[in-house]
Amino acid sequence: MTDKKDFILEVYAENGFSVLNRMINILNRRRIRIKRILATEMEQDYTRGMASFMLHTTAEQLEKTRLQLEKIIEVERTVLLEN
Amino acid sequence: MNKPLQKGINNLQHNQKEMESATQKDIQTVSSLAMSRGAEILLHTLVAEGVATIFGYPGGAIMPVYDALYNFSDQLKHILVRHEQGAIHAAQGFARTTGKVGIVLATSGPGATNLITGLADAMIDSTPLICITGQVATPLLGTDAFQETDIINVSLPVTKWNAQVTRAQDIAATVAKAFHIARSGRPGPVLIDLTKDAQFELAEFKHSICNALKTYQPKPQLDTISILKAAKLINSAQRPYILAGQGVLLAEASKELIRLAEKADIPVASTLLGLSAVPVDHPLYVGYLGMHGNYSPNINTNTCDVLIAIGMRFDDRVTGNVAKYAPQARIIHIDIDRAEINKIIKAEIAIHADAREALELLEVYVEKARHTDWLNSFKLLDEQEKQIIHSDCHPETGLPKMGEVVRELAELTKGQAILVTDVGQHQMVTSRYYPFKNPRSNVTSGGLGTMGFALPAAMGAKMGMPQKQVVAIIGDGGFQMTLQELGTIRQYQITVKIIVLNNNFLGMVRQWQQLFFEKRYSFTEMDNPDFIAIAKAYSIPAKKVDNRSGLHAALQEMLAEPGPYFLEIVVEKEENVFPMVPAGAGVGEIILK
Numbered sequence: 001m002t003d004k005k006d007f008i009l010e011v012y013a014e015n016g017f018s019v020l021n022r023m024i025n026i027l028n029r030r031r032i033r034i035k036r037i038l039a040t041e042m043e044q045d046y047t048r049g050m051a052s053f054m055l056h057t058t059a060e061q062l063e064k065t066r067l068q069l070e071k072i073i074e075v076e077r078t079v080l081l082e083n
Numbered sequence: 084m085n086k087p088l089q090k091g092i093n094n095l096q097h098n099q100k101e102m103e104s105a106t107q108k109d110i111q112t113v114s115s116l117a118m119s120r121g122a123e124i125l126l127h128t129l130v131a132e133g134v135a136t137i138f139g140y141p142g143g144a145i146m147p148v149y150d151a152l153y154n155f156s157d158q159l160k161h162i163l164v165r166h167e168q169g170a171i172h173a174a175q176g177f178a179r180t181t182g183k184v185g186i187v188l189a190t191s192g193p194g195a196t197n198l199i200t201g202l203a204d205a206m207i208d209s210t211p212l213i214c215i216t217g218q219v220a221t222p223l224l225g226t227d228a229f230q231e232t233d234i235i236n237v238s239l240p241v242t243k244w245n246a247q248v249t250r251a252q253d254i255a256a257t258v259a260k261a262f263h264i265a266r267s268g269r270p271g272p273v274l275i276d277l278t279k280d281a282q283f284e285l286a287e288f289k290h291s292i293c294n295a296l297k298t299y300q301p302k303p304q305l306d307t308i309s310i311l312k313a314a315k316l317i318n319s320a321q322r323p324y325i326l327a328g329q330g331v332l333l334a335e336a337s338k339e340l341i342r343l344a345e346k347a348d349i350p351v352a353s354t355l356l357g358l359s360a361v362p363v364d365h366p367l368y369v370g371y372l373g374m375h376g377n378y379s380p381n382i383n384t385n386t387c388d389v390l391i392a393i394g395m396r397f398d399d400r401v402t403g404n405v406a407k408y409a410p411q412a413r414i415i416h417i418d419i420d421r422a423e424i425n426k427i428i429k430a431e432i433a434i435h436a437d438a439r440e441a442l443e444l445l446e447v448y449v450e451k452a453r454h455t456d457w458l459n460s461f462k463l464l465d466e467q468e469k470q471i472i473h474s475d476c477h478p479e480t481g482l483p484k485m486g487e488v489v490r491e492l493a494e495l496t497k498g499q500a501i502l503v504t505d506v507g508q509h510q511m512v513t514s515r516y517y518p519f520k521n522p523r524s525n526v527t528s529g530g531l532g533t534m535g536f537a538l539p540a541a542m543g544a545k546m547g548m549p550q551k552q553v554v555a556i557i558g559d560g561g562f563q564m565t566l567q568e569l570g571t572i573r574q575y576q577i578t579v580k581i582i583v584l585n586n587n588f589l590g591m592v593r594q595w596q597q598l599f600f601e602k603r604y605s606f607t608e609m610d611n612p613d614f615i616a617i618a619k620a621y622s623i624p625a626k627k628v629d630n631r632s633g634l635h636a637a638l639q640e641m642l643a644e645p646g647p648y649f650l651e652i653v654v655e656k657e658e659n660v661f662p663m664v665p666a667g668a669g670v671g672e673i674i675l676k
Contacts, residue, residue, distance in 0.1 A: 071422055
């Protein structure tokens with residue numbers, strides 16, 4: 001048995017060059033399974049964007065990774081939605 | 084113009100506007116109504132940011148910048164290295180000793196990819212750098228043009244931030260933003276990729292110092308409640324213990340750390356990169372932590388009752404087996420990088436803060452105390468290590484030993500030199516035996532363990548601190564990875580003293596093969612060239628020593644030489660570095676032989 005489960009993590013960021021790649025790199029490097037990605041720019045302000053990830057991992061690993069994602073210069077905030 | 088590119092440009096414009104609004108109150112603006120080429124704007128911006136030294140290597144895609152540099156030679160000293168890796172390690176040495184941002188120029192393609200090792204090294208060791216790479220012209224992006232590589236994506240995991248600039252008007256703001264990001268918070272390397280058309284394009288030069296960005300909060304708000312809790316815990320401790328990391332040096336918090344330690348009588352140990360934060364001869368300094376560190380600081384990690392980790396990240400070379408790391412201790416962790424807290428070792432009290440701010444406040448609330456028995460326990464353990472120290476530093480037979488060389492050097496320089504080490508046995512021996520007296524006097528590749536680091540890093544250290552004696556200690560393996568930088572040393576007469584400790588082996592790997600792989604020396608013995616002839620080919624005075632009697636005089640001669648000097652010392656071929664925490668063992672299981 002594993003304590004891994006699905007989480008939805010939303011990452012709000014400036015819509016900069018390669019920001020999405022930085023996010024995916026952080027997840028891949030930690031071998032976190034990405035079950036779904038939805039990335040979009042904000043309708044009212046295309047300079048901002050949001051990426052929503054469905055991730056299969058442990059709560060502890062997710063928290064550590066969330067802090068790494070928040071270190072990306074362009075990232076404004078992350079929002080975690082469990083299940 | 085394609086849509087993603089347009090979006091990137093729009094975003095840069097947005098960033099520029101944001102920076103301008105964020106820094107209105109303390110803005111320092113330099114501008115010229117005359118139109119300048121992008122290349123000139125870049126150099127004007129570097130000058131405006133206080134840059135005086137650049138390390139670089141020209142090539143096709145960065146030629147406009149080099150052409151402009153010709154007219155900036157009275158303001159910007161450019162050091163032409165012999166390989167881009169040399170440029171970035173030199174910039175690291177410069178940054179580590181001065182605290183300033185190191186600047187690197189390189190061309191596109193191979194010039195840019197040659198920076199990757201240095202970027203990774205700077206990223207893991209929190210070194211502030213700005214690397215400016217040339218890039219093919221915007222219309223050629225993505226066409227596999229000559230010397231085109233996607234350096235933005237290649238450098239992504241090894242940069243704190245990177246950006247590609249395709250318009251001259253965006254250069255100054257992007258560079259200003261890069262400086263802010265590189266040097267603030269937990270410092271790190273930044274890469275700016277500058278297309279050739281942007282370097283040629285005309286624009287107005289307008290530069291403002293960037294002090295704030297909307298989405299980036301480099302300096303956390305100090306939480307007084309956590310400080311009070313930490314002080315209470317320290318005040319109740321019988322065996323408190325401080326582990327000082329590089330964060331102390333980066334925050335320029337050495338004095339604050341010493342004041343706290345002295346007030347509460349707390350022993351201080353150092354990580355590899357934290358070395359020199361506390362003078363080695365301070366009575367509360369107990370040694371260097373980690374796999375090849377001192378005996379007592381490792382053993383007592385597992386006997387302290389309160390462990391106060393400051394500006395360090397519990398690297399695996401420090402912790403050994405995490406499951407066996409300080410299980411008895413209540414842990415306080417102070418770090419400016421929130422992601423480092425609870426990453427490896429769980430902290431009972433986490434203080435997300437700049438080390439100096441945290442220490443200043445902690446000192447106020449920590450009570451005066453005496454921990455005589457606890458401090459004596461370090462001294463008792465040190466006695467057990469002394470046999471090794473004596474054997475390393477005062478051997479009577481055989482070839483000179485590494486520890487003996489470092490001891491002689493320490494006596495001659497009185498611990499006042501800046502020591503730049505490469506990676507391997509000599510690095511561990513130097514870290515244990517050199518009595519660092521001043522902050523930022525230890526430069527080494529810590530996290531990445533980059534062989535070939537020391538020679539170019541020593542050049543940069545000397546450029547940054549010309550009044551200091553800079554000595555590079557390198558193994559014969561690492562020296563051969565970047566020895567072409569002897570050409571740079573010769574051209575600019577950079578007064579570095581180079582000691583190669585030659586055992587004709589990749590010594591640390593050989594040691595592991597001996598201890599853990601049944602002495603199967605698989606491809607670690609080296610048939611070396613005549614190093615003296617190489618140094619002399621570069622017109623660098625050189626000497627080889629292979630006996631104990633000539634060692635002291637040779638070191639004296641090296642230090643007295645007004646220019647660069649190369650000293651090869653033939654050392655014991657199969658010397659092992661002890662103490663040692665074997666792989667998989669806990670720090671309490673450190674072995675003395």
